Amino acid sequence: xxxxxxxxxxxxxxxxxxxxxxPDFQFCTDSxxxxxxxxxxxxKGVNFDxxxxxxxxxxxxxxxxxxxxxxxxxxxxxxxxxxxIKVQNTLKTYQEIxxxxxxxxxKTKFIAITGSNGxxxxxxxxxxxxxxxxxxxxSSSNENNEIGVPKNILNINKNTEIxxxxxxxxxxxxxxxxxxxxxxxxxxxTNIGSSHIGILGSREKIAEAKSxxxxxxxxxxxxxxxxxxxxLETWKTSAENNAQIKFKYFDFxxxxxxxxxxxxxxxxxxxxxxxxxxxxxTTIYNACLIIxxxxxxxxNYSEIQKGLAxxxxxSGRGALIKLKSGVQIIDETYNASPDSVxxxxxxxxxxxxNKQKVLILGEIAELGxxxxxxxxxxxxxxxxxxxxxxxxxxxxxxxxxxLGEKAHYFPEQKEALLFLKQNNYLTENFLLGFKASRVSKLxxxxxxxxxxx
Numbered sequence: 328x329x330x331x332x333x334x335x336x337x338x339x340x341x342x343x344x345x346x347x348x349x350p351d352f353q354f355c356t357d358s359x360x361x362x363x364x365x366x367x368x369x370x371k372g373v374n375f376d377x378x379x380x381x382x383x384x385x386x387x388x389x390x391x392x393x394x395x396x397x398x399x400x401x402x403x404x405x406x407x408x409x410x411x412i413k414v415q416n417t418l419k420t421y422q423e424i425x426x427x428x429x430x431x432x433x434k435t436k437f438i439a440i441t442g443s444n445g446x447x448x449x450x451x452x453x454x455x456x457x458x459x460x461x462x463x464x465x466s467s468s469n470e471n472n473e474i475g476v477p478k479n480i481l482n483i484n485k486n487t488e489i490x491x492x493x494x495x496x497x498x499x500x501x502x503x504x505x506x507x508x509x510x511x512x513x514x515x516x517t518n519i520g521s522s523h524i525g526i527l528g529s530r531e532k533i534a535e536a537k538s539x540x541x542x543x544x545x546x547x548x549x550x551x552x553x554x555x556x557x558x559l560e561t562w563k564t565s566a567e568n569n570a571q572i573k574f575k576y577f578d579f580x581x582x583x584x585x586x587x588x589x590x591x592x593x594x595x596x597x598x599x600x601x602x603x604x605x606x607x608x609t610t611i612y613n614a615c616l617i618i619x620x621x622x623x624x625x626x627n628y629s630e631i632q633k634g635l636a637x638x639x640x641x642s643g644r645g646a647l648i649k650l651k652s653g654v655q656i657i658d659e660t661y662n663a664s665p666d667s668v669x670x671x672x673x674x675x676x677x678x679x680x681n682k683q684k685v686l687i688l689g690e691i692a693e694l695g696x697x698x699x700x701x702x703x704x705x706x707x708x709x710x711x712x713x714x715x716x717x718x719x720x721x722x723x724x725x726x727x728x729x730l731g732e733k734a735h736y737f738p739e740q741k742e743a744l745l746f747l748k749q750n751n752y753l754t755e756n757f758l759l760g761f762k763a764s765r766v767s768k769l770x771x772x773x774x775x776x777x778x779x780x
Contacts, residue, residue, distance in 0.1 A: 328352040328431070335427050339420075340396060340413040343406060350391035350410060354424065354481055355384070356474065363388035366410075368421050370474065371395060377417070378402075385409060393417055418473065425477030426508045435487050438620065439509050441494040441502055441540045442517025443533065444667050446471075448644060449517050449613045450493045452603070456621050456634030461488040471495035476505050489624070494540060498526055502539040513623070514540045515551040515616055519558050520666035525695020531558060538562035546571045551619055554578040575623065577615040585611065587678050590647050599628045603635040606647040606657045608677055609670040643770055650776060653755025655682075659762045660770040663691045665701045668762050669708045675760045676712035682758040683714045687743065687772065689763025690720035702726045709733075719743045720767060744772050748779075 332352055336344070353365035358380035361367065367384035369377035369392065378398050385392070385403070391410040392403075395417055400406070414420040429437070438453070440446050447469055454465040464487045466479040471493040483490050494505045506514075519534045527533050538559055541550035550566070552559050554576035566572040583595040585608065593602045594611050596618055603614060614635065621631045640646040643661030650656065657678075659671055668688065675684040686709065694701050706729055709716055718727040718736045727736035737743040747753060753776065763769035 331431070332424075332427070335424070336412055342400065342411045342413070344410050344412065348408070348410070350389070352428075354393075354421070355389065356421070356478070358383045358387065361387035361389050364390045366391040366393055368393045368417055369395070369398070370417050370421065393420060422473065422477050422504070422508050425480040426510065428483075429480050429508070429510060432483060432485065432487070432490075435483065436489045436513070436624075437509050437511040438489065438491045438513040438515065439494050439506060439511035439540055439544070440491065440515045440517065441496060441537055442515075443520030443522040443537070444664060444670075445517040445609065445613045446493050446495075448610065448640075449515070449616060450491050451641075452613065452635065452638045453617045453620060454491055455637045456617055456626065456631050457489050457491070457624065459630040459634045460624070460626050462486055463489045463491070465491040466493050469493065469495070471505075473501070473504055476508055480508065496536050499532070499536050500539070502536060503543045506540055506543045510545050511540075511548060512545075513549050513551070513620065514544050515620065516540060516553065516556075516559065517613060517616060518553055518666075519556050520664055521701055522664040522666075522693070524701065525693045525698065528695070534558035535562065538566070541572050541574075542566050542570070544570075544572060547573065549573045549575065549623065551575050551577055551616055553616075555580065575619055577619045579612045579615055582611055582615065597622075597628075599632075601632055601635055603638050605638075605640060605645055606678060607645040607659070607671065607674045609667075609674070610645065648773065648777070650753065652753045654753045654757050654759060656773060656776070657758070657760040658770065658773055659760065660689075660767075660773065661765065663689070663762050663764045665691065665694075665705050669705050671760045671762050672705075672709050672712040675758055679758045683752075683756055684712070685715045685717065685752060685757055685759050686713050687717045687747075687759060687761045687769070688719065688723065689740075689761075689767030689769040690722040692764035692766050698722070699725055703729055706730060717743055717746065719763075719769070740769070740772055744775060747772075747776075 350366050351364045353362050354368050355361050355365050356368050356370050361384050367389035381392055382404050393412045396413040440450050450465050454463055457463045470479055472495050492509050494502050496502050516537050550572055563574055585594045590604055591602050592605050643658055646658045648656040672686055716730055716734045719740055727734045761769050
C-alpha cells in the first residue's frame with residue numbers, strides 16, 4: 328500500500344520524503360490519539376488548528392506530517408526521520424486519501440445512507456442484518472460528516488465485503504462532498520422531514536439536498552427511496568436520465584398486522600412476519616428499507632429476521648425503561664424534529680393501552696424562522712394522541728399556550744421533575760415519552776428518576 332501511496336503523493340510539495348521510509352498507511356487527525364509510525368494530518372477549522380500540535384504529534388510517535396502549504400516548518404523542533412508533505416488544503420487531501428483507499432477496496436460493496444430521521448438506527452440495524460451473510464462494517468457512532476466519513480473509510484479492513492456509511496447534512500452540496508469520497512454502490516434515503524429546515528428553508532430544499540446521495544453516486548448504482556415521498560420524484564427522474572441511476576422503493580403502506588407485545592413490535596412485510604425490539608412504530612418504516620436492501624443483496628427472510636432480532640435500542644434512541652414504581656419510559660432524548668415528535672406521540676397512543684400517555688418535550692433546535700409554525704403544526708396530533716404534554720424550555724412557551732388544558736409548561740427541568748413526582752405521574756398507570764434536541768439534555772431527568780429508585 329505504501330508504494331502505491333507514494334505515487335499518490337508524488338505530485339504534492341514535500342520535504343524529507345523517502346519512498347523506502349514512509350510511515351505506515353495510517354492517519355491521525357487528533358494529537359491525543361497518535362498511532363506510532365503514522366501520518367499526522369493537521370486539519371484547520373474555524374475553532375481549531377491542528378498545525379499547533381505538530382510537535383506534540385511527533386513526540387508521540389508520528390513519523391509523517393501532512394500540513395497546509397503556508398505552514399512555517401521552522402516551528403518544528405525535530406524533523407529528523409520525519410516525512411513532511413505540504414498541500415493546499417489538508418481536509419481536501421484527507422478526503423482524497425480516503426477515496427484513494429476506497430478505490431483499492433474493489434471487492435468491498437459500499438452503502439451510503441441519509442435521511443431526516445432514522446439514518447443512524449437504519450445503519451446500525453442494517454449492519455446487524457447484513458453481517459448474517461457478509462463480512463460487514465459500518466461507520467462509527469455518528470461520524471457522518473466531512474471529517475468522520477474519511478476517518479471511517481480509512482479504518483476499513485481490507486477483507487470487508489460490505490461497508491455501510493451514514494451521511495449527515497447541514498446544507499446543500501454537503502452530501503455531494505461525502506458521496507464523492509464514498510463512491511457508493513448502493514444509496515438510501517430514509518425519509519424527507521423537517522430536520523434542518525431552519526437552514527434550508529423548506530422540505531423541497533431538504534429533498535434536493537438529500538437527493539445528492541444518489542444524484543452524485545457512480546453511474547448504475549442502485550438507490551432505495553420511500554415510495555410515499557413525492558418530493559424526490561423530480562430528482563429521481565433526472566438521475567435516471569442523466570446518470571443511469573437505478574431505483575427501488577420501500578413501501579410502509581405495504582406493512583400489515585402491526586402489534587406490540589412485551590417490548591417487541593411485530594409486523595408483516597412481503598408476506599413474512601418480522602419482529603424487532605422497539606417502542607417506536609416508525610422503526611418499522613426503517614425496517615422496510617433494511618429488508619429491501621437485504622433482499623437485493625441475496626439474504627433470505629430467515630437471515631433478515633435473525634439480524635433484526637439482535638437489535639437493542641440505544642440510549643436516547645427509543646429504549647423502553649421500566650422503573651420500580653411501575654411507570655414505563657420511552658427514551659428518545661438523543662434528538663428531535665417536529666416529524667419525530669409526532670411519531671413518538673403516535674407511538675405512545677398505540678402502545679399505551681389503558682395507560683395515561685404523557686409526552687415530556689424539551690426544546691427542538693434548528694427550526695429557524697419557521698419554528699413557531701412548525702411547532703404549532705404538531706398541535707392536532709399531540710392533542711389527539713396524548714393525555715398530557717409537559718413542555719420544558721422558553722422555546723416551548725407559545726406551543727404550550729396553544730395546546731390548552733392538556734399542556735403543562737415549565738421553564739426549567741427541575742420544575743418539570745418536581746411536577747412529575749408531586750402529581751403521581753410515576754406509577755404503573757402512566758407511559759412517559761421523553762423527546763428533545765441534544766441541546767436540551769433532557770436525558771438528565773430520566774437519569775434523576777432512575778437514581779430515585
